[in-house]
Amino acid sequence: MDTLIIGGGPAGLTAACFSPRPALVLERLGTPARKLMATGGGRCNVTHAADAAGIGAAFGRHARFLAPALRAFPPDALRAFFRNLGVETLAEPDGCVFPVSQKAADVAQALVRAARANGAEIRCGVRATRLIVGNGDGVKGSPPRITGVETNHGILRANRVILAAGGRSYPDLGSDGSGFALAKAAGLDVTPSAPALAGLFTQEAWPGTLAGILVENGGLRLDGPGDSKRFFHGPLLFTHKGLSGPPALDLSGEIAARLLDSPSVPLRATFLASRQPQEWLALFEEWRRQHGGRALHNLLSGELPRSLATTLCGLAGAADTAVARAKRDVLTALAEACANLPLHATGTESWNRAMVTRGGVATHELDPATLACRRLRGLACAGEVVDVDGRCGGYNLTWAFASGRLAGLSGG
Numbered sequence: 001m002d003t004l005i006i007g008g009g010p011a012g013l014t015a016a017c018f019s020p021r022p023a024l025v026l027e028r029l030g031t032p033a034r035k036l037m038a039t040g041g042g043r044c045n046v047t048h049a050a051d052a053a054g055i056g057a058a059f060g061r062h063a064r065f066l067a068p069a070l071r072a073f074p075p076d077a078l079r080a081f082f083r084n085l086g087v088e089t090l091a092e093p094d095g096c097v098f099p100v101s102q103k104a105a106d107v108a109q110a111l112v113r114a115a116r117a118n119g120a121e122i123r124c125g126v127r128a129t130r131l132i133v134g135n136g137d138g139v140k141g142s143p144p145r146i147t148g149v150e151t152n153h154g155i156l157r158a159n160r161v162i163l164a165a166g167g168r169s170y171p172d173l174g175s176d177g178s179g180f181a182l183a184k185a186a187g188l189d190v191t192p193s194a195p196a197l198a199g200l201f202t203q204e205a206w207p208g209t210l211a212g213i214l215v216e217n218g219g220l221r222l223d224g225p226g227d228s229k230r231f232f233h234g235p236l237l238f239t240h241k242g243l244s245g246p247p248a249l250d251l252s253g254e255i256a257a258r259l260l261d262s263p264s265v266p267l268r269a270t271f272l273a274s275r276q277p278q279e280w281l282a283l284f285e286e287w288r289r290q291h292g293g294r295a296l297h298n299l300l301s302g303e304l305p306r307s308l309a310t311t312l313c314g315l316a317g318a319a320d321t322a323v324a325r326a327k328r329d330v331l332t333a334l335a336e337a338c339a340n341l342p343l344h345a346t347g348t349e350s351w352n353r354a355m356v357t358r359g360g361v362a363t364h365e366l367d368p369a370t371l372a373c374r375r376l377r378g379l380a381c382a383g384e385v386v387d388v389d390g391r392c393g394g395y396n397l398t399w400a401f402a403s404g405r406l407a408g409l410s411g412g
Contacts, residue, residue: 001024001156001157001158001159002021002022002023002158002159002160003019003021003022003023003024003158003159003160003161003162004023004024004026004148004149004156004158004160004161004162005019005023005024005025005026005120005161005162005164005408006026006128006149006161006162006163006164006165006179006182007025007026007027007163007164007165007166007174007179007383007385008025008026008027008029008032008033008122008124008174009032009033009035009036009164009166009174009175009383009384009400010033010036010111010383010397010400010401010404011164011166011382011383011384011385011400011401011403011404011407012025012027012032012162012164012165012382012383012404013025013032013033013111013112013114013115013122013404014111014382014400014401014404014405014408015162015164015382015404015405015407015408016115016118016120016122016408017111017114017115017118017120017404017405017408018118018404018405018408018409019118019120019408019409020409021119022118022119022120022121023115023118023119023120023121023162023408024120024121024123024156024158025115025120025121025122025123026123026126026127026128026149026151026156027122027123027124027125027126027174028124028125028126028127028128028174028176028178029124029125029173029174030124030125031124032108032112032122032124033108033111033112034173034174035166035170035173035174035175036104036107036108036111036397037104037105037108038104038170038173039104039355039397040098040104042103042104042105043098043099043102043103043104044098044099044103044104044106044107044108044397045096045097045098045393045394045397046078046079046082046089046097046098046099046107046394046397046398046401047075047078047079047089047097047394047395047397047398047401048075048095048096048097048393048394048395048398049075049091049095049096049097050075050095051074051075052067052070052071052074052075055070055074055075055390055395055398055399056070058390058391058393058395059388059389059390059391059395059399060390062363062387062388064368065363065366065368065388066368066388066399066402066403067368068368068369068406069368069371069399069402069403069405069406070398070399070402072402072405072406073401073402073405073406074402075097075398078398078401078402079097081401082099082107082110085110085111085113085114086110087099087101087106087107087110088100088101094393095393095394096393096394097394126151126152126153127151127152127178128149128150128151128165128178128182129150129151129152129182130149130150130182130185131146131149131150131161131163131182131183131185131186131379132146132147132148132149132150132155132157133145133146133147133186133187133376134146134147143375143376143377144187144375144376144377145376145377145378146158146160146161146186146376146377146378146379147378148161149161158378159378160378160379160380161378161379161380162379162380162381162382162407162408162410163179163182163183163361163379163380163381163382163385164179164381164382164383164385164404164407165178165179165182165385166179166357166383166384166385167179167180167193167356167357167359167360167384167385168180168193168195168351168354168357169195169196169197169351169354169355169356169357169384170351170352170354170355171351171352172352175357175384177193179360179361179385180193180359180360180361180385183360183361183381183385186376186379187375187376188361188362188365188373188375188376189361189362189364189365190359190360190361190362190387191359191360191361191362191387192257192260192359193357193358193359193360194253194256194257194259194260194348194357194358194359195252195253195256195348195349195350195351195353195354195357195358196252196253196256196354196355196356196357196358196389197249197250197252197253197354197355197356197389197392197396198249198252198256198348198349198350198353198354198355199239199241199242199243199244199248199249199252199348199349199353200242200243200244200248200251200252200255200345200347200348201241201242201345201346201347201348201349202241202242202243202343202344202345202346203264203343203344203345203346204343204344206311206315207238207239207241207242207243207343208238208239208240208241208242209307209311210238210305210307210308210311211238211239211240212237212238213237213238213305213307213308214235214236214237214238214245214305215235215236215237215238215271215272215304215305215308216235217233217234217235217272217273217274218233218234218235218236218245218247218269218270218271218272218273219231219232219233219234219236219247219269219270219273220232220236220243220247220248220251220267220268220269220270220343221251221267221268222251222254222255222265222266222267223266223267223268223342224258224265224266231247231268231270231273232246232247232250232251232391233247233273234246234247234250236248236269236271238308242345243269243343246391246392246393249355249391249392250391250392251267252348252354253356253358253389254358255267255345255348256348256358257358257359259345259346259347259348263346264344264345264346265344265345265346266342266343266344267342267343267344267345268340268341268342268343269340269341269343270338270339270340270341271304271308271312271338271339271341272303272304272338272339275338275339276339277332277335277336277338277339277340278335279339280334280335280338280339281331281332281335283303284296284323284326284331284334284335285331287299287323288323288324288326291323292322292323292324293322293324294322294323295320295321295322295323296313296318296321296322296323296326296334297309297310297313297318297319297320299323300312300313300334300338303338304338312334312337312338312341313334315333315337315341316330316333316334316336316337317330317333318330318331318333318334355392355396356384356389356390356396357384357389358387358389359387360384360385360386360387360388361381361385361386361387362387363386363387363388365381366380366381366386370406370407370409370410371386371403371406371407371410372407372410380407380410381407382400382403382404382406382407382408383399383400383403383404384396384400386403388403
């Protein structure tokens with residue numbers, strides 16, 4: 001056969017939709033797109049209402065590598081693609097784009113129909129166990145070439161193979177890390193994987209006492225040597241073991257990667273992103289003049305959730321202290337606690353809760369213009385199997401669709 005695609009998720013199915021010749025899609029589960037149907041709480045955040053550059057910026061270190069795929073299939077084109085498949089989409093105020101039906105199953109089913117309409121066969125219950133590498137033209141010393149795939153149902157020969165087997169997040173839904181093993185066994189460099197878009201566990205115990213409390217306009221940033229002072233802003237949710245919400249999720253991949261070499265990662269938290277420490281301090285001084293006899297934690301509860309206000313006052317040494325009696329150093333400590341509080345991440349939620357994977361096939365192995373493997377002819381990679389992960393908000397699915405399209409069109 002000409003084209004064999006390993007993985008029946010969003011990247012693999014999109015590759016089948018755009019392959020110039022009919023493809024065979026291998027899916028190890030009983031049905032394709034299982035993980036896709038669970039994304040966004042079953043709603044499927046298909047993309048984000050940004051341009052290609054805006055999507056790329058959400059991937060930080062790999063924005064340049066993603067650029068060709070995203071320029072060729074930006075959010076507007078992606079939405080038009082789904083519109084042509086009968087799936088209308090709608091951008092919410094935060095820029096996240098969902099199907100109007102609010103059903104991820106509609107997205108998955110549309111992809112399956114489109115792949116089959118393009119001549120693809122989707123073969124479920126088939127697990128790829130090895131990429132077969134041979135001497136492509138039979139001449140000694142010529143570059144190695146993929147000649148097929150060994151599966152649990154025998155060997156399948158192919159002129160080109162697209163590896164779109166996903167990462168390691170939500171293994172029960174198909175992403176079990178097998179794509180990394182296939183790539184590594186074939187000689188490709190694979191960056192160690194770690195959970196991304198996952199909740200954080202903190203060394204400090206006090207966040208667990210606030211489990212369920214949501215700070216609408218909070219923020220987190222890394223606090224290591226050389227790290228940017230810029231906060232990731234958004235709703236910050238306290239959990240039984242630490243923190244979740246978009247700021248925590250967006251940093252979790254980098255934190256998980258650093259935790260491979262360190263027991264903890266220093267962070268800073270802000271609980272009202274628009275207010276700097278000096279502005280908090282000015283507010284406290286105004287309270288001292290106008291409400292001297294009132295307890296600081298009661299006044300602060302007008303700005304932040306009451307239980308958080310009480311906790312921050314305790315951390316600053318101002319528990320049950322009237323604002324008029326609080327010393328300047330205590331008020332300064334409280335201002336820092338509100339706007340720039342030190343924390344330490346010691347872990348993330350497991351693969352069963354992580355939304356995406358940090359790590360995978362190293363980007364230097366692939367030509368960004370085609371996603372074809374530089375050292376192994378006949379192989380292309382797409383989606384989460386590649387060492388690319390972005391912020392939450394539809395960015396990672398945009399990469400899955402755009403990279404699947406580019407790999408599908410590629411000659412491998």
